[in-house]
Amino acid sequence: MTSKETLTTPSAEYPVGAGLLAKAPSQSTSSLNDTPLSRASRIVAPPLPQVSGPTLEFAGVSLTLGRTTILDKVTFQVRPGSVHALVGPNGGGKSSLIKTLLGQMPHQGRLSVHWPAEPGTIGYVPQALEFDRGLPMTVDDFMAAMCQRRPAFLGLSKHYAAAIGEALERVGMQDKRKRRMGALSGGERQRVLLAQGLIPPPQLLVLDEPMSALDEAGIQVFERLLGDWRAAGITVLWIEHDLEAVRRLADHVTGLNRRVLFDATPQQALTPERLLTLFSTHPRSLA
Template sequence: MTAAEPLALARSGPAIDFAQVGLVLGRTLILDDVSFRVASGSVHALVGPNGGGKSSLIKTLLGQMPHRGQLSLQWPGDPGVIGYVPQALEFDRGLPMTVDDFMAAMCQRRPAFLGLSRHYAGAIGEALERVGMQDKRKRRMGALSGGERQRVLLAQGLIPAPQLLILDEPMSALDEAGIQVFERLLLDWQQAGITVMWIEHDLEAVKRLADRVTGLNRRVLFDATPAEALTPDRLLTLFSTHPRAGGLA
């Protein structure tokens, strides 16, 4: 089996509709009537300032935060697998946890101390190979660089093969080699028809790789193709506008 074959099976990601989604925590307005659509099988980037609500919007999509408004996933067939790659991994670096141990804990129901199950061993090996971490499977997670840990997080997001993949700043800790790995993966996902929702601060990467871009600063300030969205005027508005004070009257 080639490395590309599992991706070829993961076709037809869902479309996602956000309709007047709002979120208030305490007396703080986090999201204000957010409405836009993510097309099926597209790479859709979410950009905006820190504190603008990007990660909170992702958490509403994952069912981790209460919200008003409507949020719907339109699967082309039966509901599929949702993969998630967080921005960073917080753990005790003194733990004697190897890369294989971490992958076992994240990807299988069998307790990690029993080792990799035969059912998942092949998929885990393939995922680590695709992110360039196959030769470091026995290394302790705490001994890896930040970029290497981010590659391992990318690998766990591939198991089982997702039809919807949510990425929270996956490039933030990657070195140049890791960025190249990520960009190859993103092209693979595009070709496989996987829907990708991607929070990213690297606007040059977004311009090159995304199909569509939504600018979010509590509310949607633009939603367009990268060429239309990432203009100096629109970016200035996105990163300097404060749509509403943080507290509610």
Template structure:
């Protein structure tokens, strides 16, 4: 048990090892021999500039991108479920799709136009309650604010309960109340032993909430506890156009 792990927590999420992972699209080098480890049951943040390869890295983790090198998931028991919450939801806002319709489309096999199945309806209700959207289930998705749509995306990431959860800038559109909802969810996942891989631009939130952080700008510039890694000189190097690799911080 790590020092940051709550007493009594049983880890259900996997450890993740990136070993010399590289990715080239056309003639563009996206990832350059990326190596670092994500501890089982931890909240691990990825930070770095736009275009630095963060989203591409998690797409390799989700099996959506070809890559060179080795990527290994070490599950504590049988392989579990992987959840994914994208950065934004692209859809026609004129569609007469309610929150319930969206959740049905994302979380059940029964066609959404047939309504919520009795099998998943309780889970959907619980997920929407956890993100504070229970009272807006009949609202059209196109009528929601950006922060409210982000909450719905978080809710769909809860069904079925994942053991590995990948979050792509989940706080980007959230207001203060939504950010508090996200922090509560993060605490729940940590307590449940879920492994969380979290791309985030809000460095203050990362410093407060992540157990470990990796700085990525095509390659790993630092990796360690946020209180050790998020120093001004490291961040300056991370967000510069031509980064200089600094020594990794290890706990």
């Protein structure tokens, strides 16, 4: 699967790009001469971040390939503007569920994307990048191929050059723009994938194990980006195996092993009993 796709529904076609970094709203300051009473009479709560992301609804989503059941009546909701983690064992259907969302897999049941206004951009960051490491493709060439319509061999277009430079700066790859992609480490290639996910700005961002190849510095970059996406009100659906990171960073967690076994906050979801059931060979439903 490429990192740029389109999701087609009966009502609209949603371009897949990724990423938005927004500043938190600033707070006003009071004069030193204000009295407590006068200040209290004018107190206004700081504005909440404007939610730009959609609500996702999976209602009885099932997927069968041959005689194998991949997804069994999966039902849960992703709240708008939240960081929603999807956890479970390998082969439990997490990536297949993502592919149904991106229009890559046939399925039964209902999958709905409810936008707050006009349909927006969907961003996708894949788990890994498979390519011929002998290709003479630099980081700039890759970003040009992913982020612009102009052929990559013609170089960066003026329209995207500044955005691409800023995205690479944010992930710490600005000084390696002329390096061949095949010469990068796995963690560096993953940072480049995150960078392409920042262009164009999305309202829905789908992440397939983005931390899998990152080193410690890359993990810090990712965590900072995740905070920025949350502050910007972007809806994030995040597949992750690092349960400690999920516990710290996610707003909500769904445990998936062919079917939904739990759907709760990280503190409620990531208990020893629930995790034992989730990763068992024959999971049973939890009340």
